[in-house]
Amino acid sequence: MNADSSPLLEISGLTKSYSGVTVLDGVSFEVGRGEILGLIGENGAGKSTLIKCINGVTAPDRGTLRFDGRPYAPSIRNALKKGLVTIPQEFNLADTLTVRENIFLGRELKRHGFLDSAAMREETRRLLEELRCDLTPDQKVSELSIARKQLVEIARALSRDCRLLIMDEPTTVLNPPEVRNLFRIMRAMRDRGISLIYVSHKLEEVREICDAVVILRDGKFIERTPASEISVREMAERMVGRELKGIFPPKNPLGPNAPEVLKVEGLSQAQTLHDISFTLRRGEILGLAGLGGSGRTELAETLYGIRRKTAGSIRIAGEEVNPDSPGKAVRAGIAYLSEDRQKAGTIQSFGLAENISLISLRKYCSRGFIRTAAETEAAERYRERFRIKANSLRAPVRELSGGNQQKGALAKSLDGAPRIFIFDEPTRGIDINSRGEIYHFIHQLAADGMACLVISSDLEEILGLCSRTAVMREGTIAGFLEGDRLTEKEIMYLATGVKGAEK
């Protein structure tokens, strides 16, 4: 810790709401100088909004910030001027430019009015050496791995005389050696007096790297505590609070005679999937865990016909199918709820009714014409069944909350009358009430005989919903877990490759 004990950033009474939903509720805490501060909380706890309020992307409704002892009015410009840099989950790099061009983007060094490439190259090389990585200034960013892109982001932050670096889920996309390298760099930055806010779901890592931890829950500040004085278990408990315990309905035991609905054997897809085999039974909820980039979404997309398999077989109820388009997959009885609700799950400018009938529109047509009354009636049924809060069935769904949009997307997929339902991150970024409801619906569907595959990065969700889980790593299934062995720890072991494949 730095000798100066006054805090670098003081946050007091930060409040922010969207459409009447309070996302941040009077949050106050401090970030010390030369401190790595972990910021943890469930999805929807308000972490992202808090960060956006600090770096000026969004304006808080109430509350004040002080930076370096002086009042600080956050704006994107002001934040960068003061050395407050954020590395978002999705990097802000221009892919077609080189490492050097990216680092100096928007503040290029000039000499006599022209770009001074030599000086920028030299400075870039110095920064990269400091990070001890083998990048060169003139490499194209598009050719770099995700871990290296992250290093470019860090180099850019350093070149801006960064005093507070905010990193949002930096390790989700990294493998263990890359994580170790990142931590080394983070510690070196701290030792130079830079403060870091580290947002992560990986509690073990938070405990390892952070000096202190701030816990948010439902938009409220819960506590700030030295990392050495709190266990991973305690962190999880305080993040989740007591009320979440009841969010998962009790698991339905699967009958021993439940027939196999989906049988995948030796499935490969170009570079993304290798030799995947698993079965899914009627009424089963099978989890699919793994790190980002491990191939979970690619597997779902291959089953749904978005990607074409290059080897292996897919059988549905014993019959071999070859879904090479979503249309074929739907006819074969597969539904896919995309992880990207806004870009792939719904058409934002369409009303709820038009979204719900999108897959099954033929059902509502007679002699080629859409029967609007039948369409409205079906939408109305789904609105009641899924308790979708929407004033109008025809107003654009972009005006609905994330949870209600997701329920609409769910209704849409369900209206295609599937036998197999693939949920990809079904509750990402969704408020806690809608989450509980969606879990409940998944259970109900399974109880009615739907074969469900749930892809999730939220281990709590996997453990709460599924009685059996496949864990993916690098495009293969690293192992299956069930019963006593289905724990957060075992999943992470398999996902990170600490433990080898056991089937």
Place this chain on the structure above:
Amino acid sequence: MNEPKLTPPQTGIWKKYLNDARPFLALALLLAVCMLSNESFRSVQNLLNITRQVACTGIAALGMTLVIIAGGIDLSVGSLLALSGVSALMVMGRIADPRLAVAAAMLVSLGAGIAGGVLNGLLVTAGKVPPFIATLGTLSIFRSLALYLANAGTLSSSNEFFRETGSCTPLGIPLATICFLVLAAGFAVLLNRTAFGRHVCAVGANPRAARYAAIGVGKVQFMTYVLAGLSAGIAAFLFSSRLNAISSTDAGLSYELDAIAGAVIGGTAMNGGRGSIAGTVAGVFILGIISNALDMWGTSANLQGLVKGLIIIVAVLIQRQNND
């Protein structure tokens, strides 16, 4: 985390009605002003003339509306009109029986239009050429073929039955006007009441979500280009039959601009996903009335383009403001 948008619910549906009504309010206002201020404007003959004058660009604008809603653009409609007309007159010249010749001309006209649309559609969907570039290319190709076939001149027909067909006025209404309105009704039903129309909107609004919803995105886009080509073919038949001739240099020149302008003024979103046929009809009439009124007021023909251009820009500015 995906935060819900700031817009409170319930405003949406009213805002939508207001947006949809805007081109019609503008048309009504324009019509009222012109009728009150100019006696010769409000004569029945002049009003019918306006409908005839806008009919050909209007028909092209119908196909254009579908293409734009599906997220594309078709710059080639004017050239395709010329090529279809030239092809039709060439075939007609070889057939002695006048009625048979007109029937053949109609088939060739529509056929050439469809063929041009198929080419555009294949370039955009199978060839993955950006629509602007693909149809800029075919704009040049179709015009060049028309010039070559007609030796850069005007093809005239001596078939009086052809002229009679083109200038007939059932119930006192020009044939072109009737065709335009009937086609407009057909396109409106297609867009609003059929699965294809819904898919056109879905593909334009969000091609990825449409694909995930098992919609054949390429097929839908392809069909919009075919329909745009067909529109150009129909317009070519009406255009050449009324004049009993077609000029390979002038026919359909800058029709694509008027068609796009009509669609945009009518509220069709240039980046796709939203639009209406009724709006396009209103947009086409707004353009037609303005150029007619400017004539009546004795405004220099050279300045008409300026007024038209301003109106298009204002229409887009209003649209943009609404979307933000």
